[in-house]
Amino acid sequence: MGNVKSGEALDPGLACPIAPVVDIVFSRWTTPILWTLHEYGRQRFVELQRRIASITPKVLTQRLRQLERDGLVVRTYHPEVPPRVEYEISELGRSLAPLFATLAEWSAVNLEKVERSRRAYDDGET
Amino acid sequence: MGNVKSGEALDPGLACPIAPVVDIVFSRWTTPILWTLHEYGRQRFVELQRRIASITPKVLTQRLRQLERDGLVVRTYHPEVPPRVEYEISELGRSLAPLFATLAEWSAVNLEKVERSRRAYDDGET
DNA sequence: CAGGATCCTGTACGATACTG
DNA sequence: CAGTATCGTACAGGATCCTG
Numbered sequence: 001m002g003n004v005k006s007g008e009a010l011d012p013g014l015a016c017p018i019a020p021v022v023d024i025v026f027s028r029w030t031t032p033i034l035w036t037l038h039e040y041g042r043q044r045f046v047e048l049q050r051r052i053a054s055i056t057p058k059v060l061t062q063r064l065r066q067l068e069r070d071g072l073v074v075r076t077y078h079p080e081v082p083p084r085v086e087y088e089i090s091e092l093g094r095s096l097a098p099l100f101a102t103l104a105e106w107s108a109v110n111l112e113k114v115e116r117s118r119r120a121y122d123d124g125e126t
Numbered sequence: 127m128g129n130v131k132s133g134e135a136l137d138p139g140l141a142c143p144i145a146p147v148v149d150i151v152f153s154r155w156t157t158p159i160l161w162t163l164h165e166y167g168r169q170r171f172v173e174l175q176r177r178i179a180s181i182t183p184k185v186l187t188q189r190l191r192q193l194e195r196d197g198l199v200v201r202t203y204h205p206e207v208p209p210r211v212e213y214e215i216s217e218l219g220r221s222l223a224p225l226f227a228t229l230a231e232w233s234a235v236n237l238e239k240v241e242r243s244r245r246a247y248d249d250g251e252t
Numbered sequence: 253c254a255g256g257a258t259c260c261t262g263t264a265c266g267a268t269a270c271t272g
Numbered sequence: 273c274a275g276t277a278t279c280g281t282a283c284a285g286g287a288t289c290c291t292g
Contacts, residue, residue: 016161018226021233024240026152028284035142045254059285061255071243082253083292092239095232100144102228106221107147113218114150117197154264171274182266187275208273209272257290264284270277 024070025096029055029063034093035100037073042088072096150196151222155181155189160219161226163199168214198222 025031029052036051037043049060064087067073072093078084151157155178162177163169175186190213193199198219204210 016158018157018161018229018233021229021237022152022157024237025229026148031144031148032142035144049254056286057255058257058287062285069244069247070240071247072240077254080253081292083255085254092236092243095236099228099232102225103144103147106225107144110218110221111147111150114196114198117218118195121195121197175274183275184267184277185265188264203274206273207272209275211274253292255291257288259286259288261286262284264282266279266281268277268279271275272273 024072025099027066029059030067030072031100033060033063033067034072034089034096037087037089037093038097038100042086045085045087048087067093150198151225153192155185156193156198157226159186159189159193160198160215160222163213163215163219164223164226168212171211171213174213193219 032052032055033048036048040047040051045057045060045064048064049055049057052060055063064073064075068075072090074088074090076086076088078086158178158181159174162174166173166177171183171186171190174190175181175183178186181189190199190201194201198216200214200216202212202214204212
C-alpha cells in the first residue's frame with residue numbers, strides 16, 4: 001500500500017490494488033454462481049439454471065466459461081447420450097469462502113445502516 | 127445459510143445472500159473511489175478526478191452521489207467563491223477496511239494462480 | 253441436455269460542451 | 273471549481289430459435 005508516487009495519475013485498475021481481484025470475483029453473476037455451487041455441490045447445467053432462476057442459458061454459459069478459465073470452477077464433460085456436464089467449485093474457488101464469510105458478516109451488521117441512509121437521503125431530496 | 131426450501135427457484139439477489147452487499151460495495155468505480163479516499167483522506171472533487179485518471183466528471187459525480195446515498199461517503203459543501211466541495215469516507219465506509227484487507231490478501235496469494243489458469247486455458251483452446 | 257447462433261434493446265459510459 | 277446538460281455509442285444481457 002502507498003507505493004504510489006505523489007501526484008501521479010492512475011488507471012482505474014491501478015488506482016486501487018484490489019481492482020483486478022474485484023473484476024475476477026465480483027463481476028456480474030459470479031457470486032450467485034459460486035454461492036450456488038458452494039451450497040449445493042457439484043451439479044449439472046440445468047440445476048444451476050433452475051436455482052439461479054433469472055439467468056438465461058446464454059449468460060450462464062458465458063459466466064461459467066469465464067469462471068472455468070479463471071480456475072474457480074471445474075467443468076466435467078461426460079460424453080454420453082444425452083450429454084451430461086457437471087460443474088463444481090475448484091480448490092481455488094473454495095479458497096474464497098472466508099472472503100465471502102467476511103462479506104456476509106459485514107452485510108449482517110451494516111446492510112440495515114445502508115438502507116436507512118438511503119431512506120434518509122431520499123427523504124431530503126424530495 | 128441453507129435456509130432455502132429444496133428445489134425452489136431463486137431471484138438473482140436471493141440466490142446468494144451476499145448479492146445485495148456486492149451491489150453496494152463492488153459496483154463499478156466504487157472500489158477505486160473508496161480506496162483513493164481511504165489512502166489520501168478528505169479531498170476535493172478535482173483531486174479525486176486526477177487520481178482516478180480515467181474517470182470522467184460525469185461518472186465520478188454519479189458514483190459519488192450513490193456512495194453518499196448509501197452512507198459510505200460524506201460530502202461537504204462549502205458555500206464559497208469559488209465553490210469548494212470535499213469528500214471523505216464515512217464511519218460506515220471505514221468499516222469496510224478489513225474486508226478490503228481480506229481481499230488484498232487473497233489477491234496476493236492467488237492472483238498469480240488465476241493468471242496461470244488463464245494462460246493454460248487459452249493454450250488449450252488454440 | 254447443454255449449449256451455439258442470431259437478433260435486439262437498455263443503459264452505462266465517453267466526449268464535449270456549458271453554467272452558478 | 274464543481275458540477276449539469278446533451279448527444280452518441282459500445283457492449284452486456286434478454287428473447288428466441290436451432291443442433292450435436
